[in-house]
Amino acid sequence: MKRYCAAALLLTVFGLPAFAARAGSDAMPFLKLDSGARAAALAGAYCASGDDALSVFYNPAGAAVAARKEFVFSHTEWLQGIRHESLGYVHPLSRNSTVFGSANMLVSGEMVKFNAAGSSVGSFSANDYAFGGGFASALGRRFYGAIGMKLFYQKADGNGATGWGGDAGLLKLYEDFRFGFSASNIGGRLKMGATTFNVPLMLRTGGALLINEQYWVMADVTKPGAGDATVGAGSEAEFEINRTDAFFVRAGYRTGRSTNAGSGLTLGAGLRNRDLRFDYAFAPYGDLGDSHRFTLRYAFGAKRTAFERTGKIRDYGTLDKDIPLSKRKKQVEMEKKKTLGEFNW
Template sequence: MVKRTAILFLALGLTPLVPVYSGNGTDAVPFMKVDTGARAAGMGGAFAAVADDASAIFHNPAAMTLADRKGIMFSHAEWLEGIRNECISYVHTSGTDWTFGAGASMLFSGSMKKYDRNGGEAGNFTENEGFISLGAAKNLGDKLSGGLGIKTIYQKAGEESDSAYAADAGLLYHYGKWRFVLGMENIGTKLKLYRNKFDLPAAYKTALAWRVLDPAWITIQLTNRPIGGLSAAMGVEYKLAIRKEDSVYARAGYVSGPGSAAGSGIALGLGIGNTGFNLDYAFTPFGDLGNVHRLSLSAKFGERTKTLRAREANLTPYKRHTTKDRGWQNLKK
């Protein structure tokens, strides 16, 4: 069982054994490649252009401007052999063109046997890693917004530990029912473990989202990592209103490429929610290794604010407007 745990760590790309002993060609804290939040995971990670909730700080800081109310999200991911990921995030709408956010994510991998280069046992090995992120986003016009995030990252591998600092940045452009994203994440300093320095899992993103009629999103996302290569993801989210303020969400996604950490590549998700609360679940199969389950609970509160999302829902792309516009008045109701 212990050896199987080590194999699972290697298969998921979540083990420090890889960077510790392999030198060049690997990066630190690889769990930062994993999708954060059940909604994003259920869409195969193709989420940078539709992240309109409190999890936006993890996926695209510019998307925080899509939030129409303050929000908070708690997320739990149950990986294989007891590996788990816990996250919390918050988005703060200010009533102006500025939106702010914060988030924290931790990976708990428990303890496993440590092996030397010859395959012999060398005691127990424990790893914990995580990061804290702060961000701000601003509407740069009727159709464009930009965001910036900074984060501190921590990794403890056995007796070794270190921290690093990184930045995320993104641009979000929308035209009617289309959204386009350019972004980058984890651009920063290196982590030093066992006398070796390792790059952070940097990534450059391009994403496109299309609102099909009113109840559905179709998204495509390309992610290029200097260490890991290119991955492509596609996701779908369909919203079914069951009562005036209650809805059910069905999601599916697929991701492929060496730069991903999504098992078979298939992802499925479900959600229920209303104007104040959402409960989301995502399922990712890893074949013979087992399955990964994610659960997120999110809440929105406070008054609605005038945001890019509100404009998209109520106004034509070219129209300049104020809060006196009829569309905005309808939204407030």
């Protein structure tokens, strides 16, 4: 019985069906959850530090600085077979433009259904989906922006609701510092019949600092829907194994009361093997217990022309993951002595 109650609580907190919510209240609150193990291990501080397919869930402008085409898939297993799945993709079109897509899903297993008298009357499942796509581009020298659209769909016990929303983000890069701002689920609504329910608007702003070309320190402020703003801070260290492989260690902390989901200490690790990268994260979720996230990333295809022409490290404020750490440090010193290349606008 305790497991059923915990699972019911999980659905209520992160997957509240629109037909069970009050008009004007947030539906699909699972969209407040972290997507991806790397970001979760950094306490969600990914608005400025993201430069890959995972960034489309935090700040889509990060897709504009992705070096190559990339897929990312993330899986989180909750109680009673409830799963949180995320899929992202970035596709550079040119040195200045990128398209991206995403899918974010909360899928439940079969749950026991009870009537008013407390008797079992069968089973049901509740599934939430958010599908998105958009365009990211350079807006100026080391300044990037992105816009996107989302389709929301929710189905539970034979009832369904649909809606639309938008995403937008900005990212500014300096020598070893980044600053970002994003808004997710803009104008998001779920509509069932004549009744409309809000999808939580996620506002994020944050910064990230690269130290010694090996360590990241980042922090974000997040305003989740009608909830209180939270602060998440994290750090990441990279340790080179050989020319193509590396190991990553991460830790973070998110503010909030202990009963709030997603607050407290977060930990994680990652392993890169050539074009593949595997990440793991541990994060506490208050009364709902602890979560374990697993993410697989795959990068492929040629790098952007701009990366090859001017050097990714200095133009994009991040590290070229195809170059060993020891060689990267030498490259950075060489780049500092050169005049920075400009984009062709």
